[in-house]
């Protein structure tokens with residue numbers, strides 16, 4: 001696998017799986033490169049039943065994000081207003097930058 005194209009705090013959009021319905025976008029909370037997965041805010045929510053505790057004597061149900069496959073995600077370009085492929089460019093004396101392949105928007109600026 002050729003490295004991950006997304007990083008923490010990127011805004012991404014789901015292109016397949018149940019989150020693709022409604023074209024959900026979210027912020028990347030964590031990237032798990034070994035697994036090829038990422039945890040995206042508000043995406044792929046699973047309900048978790050919490051045990052009874054002092055704070056919630058009846059127990060509680062919390063929603064938690066499950067890691068989604070990075071291959072199901074695209075970077076969301078705010079200029080194109082859709083998920084796009086990025087290209088990597090290195091300009092003289094600068095760090096590697098990811099740019100939108102369609103409009104050239106710099107994701108790492």
Ligand SMILES: [Zn+2]
Nearest residue numbers: 077080100103
């Ligand atoms: Zn763009």
